[in-house]
Amino acid sequence: MTTPHKATCALITGASQGLGRALAEECAGQGMDLILAALPGSGLPEVALILQLAYGVRIETVEMDLAAADGPEKLCERVRRTGFSVDMLVNNAGVGFARRFSETSSLQNETTIQLNVGALVRLTHIMLPGLLRQRRAWILNVASLGAYFPMPSMPVYSSTKSFVLSFSLVLREELRGSGVSLSVLCPNGIRTNRGCRELIETQGWAGMATCQYPDEVARAAIAGLYRKKAVIVPGLVNKALRRASAFIPRTLYMRVISRRWGTGQEKPSRGPTGATEMMPAPARA
Numbered sequence: 001m002t003t004p005h006k007a008t009c010a011l012i013t014g015a016s017q018g019l020g021r022a023l024a025e026e027c028a029g030q031g032m033d034l035i036l037a038a039l040p041g042s043g044l045p046e047v048a049l050i051l052q053l054a055y056g057v058r059i060e061t062v063e064m065d066l067a068a069a070d071g072p073e074k075l076c077e078r079v080r081r082t083g084f085s086v087d088m089l090v091n092n093a094g095v096g097f098a099r100r101f102s103e104t105s106s107l108q109n110e111t112t113i114q115l116n117v118g119a120l121v122r123l124t125h126i127m128l129p130g131l132l133r134q135r136r137a138w139i140l141n142v143a144s145l146g147a148y149f150p151m152p153s154m155p156v157y158s159s160t161k162s163f164v165l166s167f168s169l170v171l172r173e174e175l176r177g178s179g180v181s182l183s184v185l186c187p188n189g190i191r192t193n194r195g196c197r198e199l200i201e202t203q204g205w206a207g208m209a210t211c212q213y214p215d216e217v218a219r220a221a222i223a224g225l226y227r228k229k230a231v232i233v234p235g236l237v238n239k240a241l242r243r244a245s246a247f248i249p250r251t252l253y254m255r256v257i258s259r260r261w262g263t264g265q266e267k268p269s270r271g272p273t274g275a276t277e278m279m280p281a282p283a284r285a
């Protein structure tokens with residue numbers, strides 16, 4: 001049974017797979033009704049059916065491209081039509097690449113910015129008045145530990161996550177005294193899609209020591225959100241890395257990452273294309 005200080009209905013973007021799906025399962029397991037969003041044809045209705053059967057909660061799905069100019073507006077219209085009263089917003093959908101900037105296309109970069117930053121800001125802006133009308137409500141924004149460590153091989157991706165971190169901290173401060181709590185999640189590598197798993201393996205012991213499974217990140221995220229943590233960094237080593245980020249000179253660790261990932265000047269590429277897809281290609285969107 002849902003207690004008054006827990007959410008009753010969560011809207012989760014990017015819920016068809018990976019961390020979003022794990023967050024959906026964590027919320028369903030806590031008895032929340034769900035509205036799940038992802039791209040069309042991603043198997044979202046099947047995910048919803050599995051969770052419905054397992055947890056007996058009500059679930060609506062919305063298949064749409066959130067990176068489209070009117071994506072967030074259309075999603076909110078569909079949310080209104082469900083009649084559900086959302087008291088938790090989870091901005092999880094995101095894309096990114098491990099690729100030198102000179103090897104990316106404008107479409108990839110713009111879609112990454114549009115989804116990771118534009119859609120998150122727009123969706124939060126549209127949903128906020130409704131969340132403020134609730135007695136209690138929660139917002140979880142998914143950034144990355146990369147927000148603290150600008151990554152030479154992911155210039156656009158890690159910069160979008162720095163934006164998400166900064167935006168979230170400012171909005172959290174603005175919401176102080178209201179019924180809405182906001183936390184920002186900054187995970188290190190998560191074993192989600194193939195690109196992410198390959199990237200983790202490429203980093204050898206360092207990748208293995210810091211990576212996590214989607215369900216453990218999701219558990220830590222929702223627990224941290226309820227504890228009103230400003231920044232949620234799952235994993236002890238990752239927490240230490242976040243603290244260390246304040247003391248390590250940026251130029252030094254960027255040099256180390258460049259060398260480790262083989263994306264610096266000395267080793268211009270790894271693999272035939274010189275690029276590792278980390279998350280779905282924005283070009284699909």
Ligand SMILES: NC(=O)c1ccc[n+]([C@@H]2O[C@H](COP(=O)([O-])OP(=O)(O)OC[C@H]3O[C@@H](n4cnc5c(N)ncnc54)[C@H](OP(=O)(O)O)[C@@H]3O)[C@@H](O)[C@H]2O)c1
Nearest residue numbers: 014015016018019038039042065066067094144189190192
């Ligand atoms: N995996 C990691 O190592 C890692 C580390 C730190 C932070 N993160 C962050 O965690 C979040 C989830 O990452 P993940 O690894 O779980 O990714 P994922 O497995 O690739 O899943 C991404 C989700 O976003 C959806 N999506 C992609 N483009 C979309 C669009 N244009 N409109 C609507 N939905 C869209 C996907 O839908 P489809 O299934 O239809 O493609 C999918 O549901 C992202 O914000 C990511 O930046 C991930």
